[in-house]
Amino acid sequence: xxxxxxxxxxxxxxxxxxxxxxxxxxxxxxxxxxxxxxxxxxxxxxxxxxxxxxxxxxxxxxxxxxxxxxxxxxxxxxxxxxxxxxxxxxxxxxxxxxxxxxxxxxxxxxxxxxxxxxxxxxxxxxxxxxxxxxxxxxxxxxxxxxxxxxxxxxxxxxxxxxxxxxxxxxxxxxxxxxxxxxxxxxxxxxxxxxxxxxxxxxxxxxxxxxxxxxxxxxxxxxxxxxxxxxxxxxxxxxxxxxxxxxxxxxxxxxxxxxxx
Amino acid sequence: xxxxxxxxxxxxxxxxxxxxxxxxxxxxxxxxxxxxxxxxxxxxxxxxxxxxxxxxxxxxxxxxxxxxxxxxxxxxxxxxxxxxxxxxxxxxxxxxxxxxxxxxxxxxxxxxxxxxxxxxxxxxxxxxxxxxxxxxxxxxxxxxxxxxxxxxxxxxxxxxxxxxxxxxxxxxxxxxxxxxxxxxxxxxxxxxxxxxxxxxxxxxxxxxxxxxxxxxxxxxxxxxxxxxx
Numbered sequence: 001x002x003x004x005x006x007x008x009x010x011x012x013x014x015x016x017x018x019x020x021x022x023x024x025x026x027x028x029x030x031x032x033x034x035x036x037x038x039x040x041x042x043x044x045x046x047x048x049x050x051x052x053x054x055x056x057x058x059x060x061x062x063x064x065x066x067x068x069x070x071x072x073x074x075x076x077x078x079x080x081x082x083x084x085x086x087x088x089x090x091x092x093x094x095x096x097x098x099x100x101x102x103x104x105x106x107x108x109x110x111x112x113x114x115x116x117x118x119x120x121x122x123x124x125x126x127x128x129x130x131x132x133x134x135x136x137x138x139x140x141x142x143x144x145x146x147x148x149x150x151x152x153x154x155x156x157x158x159x160x161x162x163x164x165x166x167x168x169x170x171x172x173x174x175x176x177x178x179x180x181x182x183x184x185x186x187x188x189x190x191x192x193x194x195x196x197x198x199x200x201x202x203x204x205x206x207x208x209x210x211x212x213x214x215x216x217x218x219x220x221x222x223x224x225x226x227x228x229x230x231x232x233x234x235x236x237x238x239x240x241x242x243x244x245x246x247x248x249x250x251x252x253x254x255x256x257x258x259x260x
Numbered sequence: 261x262x263x264x265x266x267x268x269x270x271x272x273x274x275x276x277x278x279x280x281x282x283x284x285x286x287x288x289x290x291x292x293x294x295x296x297x298x299x300x301x302x303x304x305x306x307x308x309x310x311x312x313x314x315x316x317x318x319x320x321x322x323x324x325x326x327x328x329x330x331x332x333x334x335x336x337x338x339x340x341x342x343x344x345x346x347x348x349x350x351x352x353x354x355x356x357x358x359x360x361x362x363x364x365x366x367x368x369x370x371x372x373x374x375x376x377x378x379x380x381x382x383x384x385x386x387x388x389x390x391x392x393x394x395x396x397x398x399x400x401x402x403x404x405x406x407x408x409x410x411x412x413x414x415x416x417x418x419x420x421x422x423x424x425x426x427x428x429x430x431x432x433x434x435x436x437x438x439x440x441x442x443x444x445x446x447x448x449x450x451x452x453x454x455x456x457x458x459x460x461x462x463x464x465x466x467x468x469x470x471x472x473x474x475x476x477x478x479x480x481x482x483x484x485x486x487x488x489x
Contacts, residue, residue: 005338005340005341006340006341006342010340011340011342011343014338014339014340014343014347015343015346015347018347018350019350022350022351022354025354025358026354026357026358029358029361030361033361033362033364033365036365036366037361037364037365037368040364040365040368043368044368044372064369065368065369
């Protein structure tokens with residue numbers, strides 16, 4: 001049986017069958033591994049939240065993937081986590097894509113997905129707020145999401161019990177340039193954010209600025225040192241923090257007023 | 261079909277004949293894909309900051325290369341020559357996605373560290389080079405041997421470079437602090453005597469220098485490798 005291997009028919013038949021075989025193998029694999037990957041992402045999210053609260057690598061803490069779940073329960077009380085809307089009001093549940101309030105937990109809100117969904121209206125975004133406890137003081141952890149140079153960047157910002165001072169942060173990225181933009185995950189960049197205040201004495205939020213002149217080293221002046229060679233990523237973090245934090249400032253201000 | 265015919269014509273070669281062994285040992289020394297053929301330099305520079313990354317990357321390339329060589333070699337008489345490069349590309353891409361998904365599921369930390377570089381295995385010239393130059397023209401068994409040889413040659417060099425870079429750049433090997441710790445407040449080992457890490461080692465240019473030194477040493481030991489110009 002001689003098949004003309006150079007005929008168009010054979011070439012097409014080969015190409016199509018190859019694609020079908022490869023496609024189905026990959027599809028089966030993806031479906032099989034999905035639960036494991038989802039679990040890994042959940043653990044990673046918990047680890048990120050913990051890294052915003054404390055130095056997880058420091059001696060005495062030493063939190064990694066293996067014990068993140070246990071430590072997370074110790075420091076973060078998910079029962080107290082709330083979801084607020086863009087006006088800073090607490091939601092009884094979460095918004096779905098059409099703006100209907102449905103049942104849901106703060107931890108399950110996928111802000112990455114909501115941020116990417118261009119059809120979703122701004123006012124129907126969910127803003128989760130986690131509450132943690134450290135040294136018998138309540139701290140607040142805010143998830144943030146934005147755009148870097150090559151893809152999304154995200155992070156968690158931990159606010160001290162005064163609902164004003166930044167206590168810590170952890171940033172992540174999908175594919176920023178290694179050595180430049182990717183350095184936003186490093187301690188030296190995050191340290192620039194620690195100690196900055198969300199609002200001035202009157203409770204007005206004026207936002208942060210990533211600067212080049214080194215004036216960010218000073219605390220509590222609204223300036224943070226950027227990364228050399230990572231300008232667009234640094235600006236992305238600035239934009240992300242300002243846009244996301246503003247909503248929470250409204251919420252915190254309302255809380256403070258209620259307390260008075 | 262053609263496989264059977266070929267087997268009848270020639271007497272069966274032993275699995276570990278001299279020729280087959282040479283396929284494995286050659287790329288480790290005198291025909292190393294990185295130092296001699298200067299392929300795959302890009303990834304050799306990018307992910308050799310830590311030994312662990314080098315090991316995983318080497319392992320991933322080894323896996324893709326061996327399996328890919330086998331698949332291409334089995335299909336070599338079926339692949340239409342006009343679309344052979346595309347077929348090779350599909351095979352590499354599929355294998356790389358499999359590696360990526362498996363890493364994500366079972367070794368999430370490593371997967372995060374390697375991030376984009378796993379995807380870049382597709383563009384690693386060693387793989388396409390071996391498919392086109394060897395697997396398309398050879399039987400499955402020699403192709404597997406060739407894949408193992410080249411994969412190990414690549415991994416070996418990666419690890420060698422990473423050992424230097426991690427030891428002098430971060431003072432550790434495979435994550436173990438060999439030279440002590442330089443965390444402020446809890447220093448021990450060499451760092452208490454004023455030793456500092458060489459930050460240059462962490463940057464990609466030093467990888468190029470190290471690869472260059474390795475090439476230099478290799479060629480000065482074996483003069484036949486030096487090209488005549």
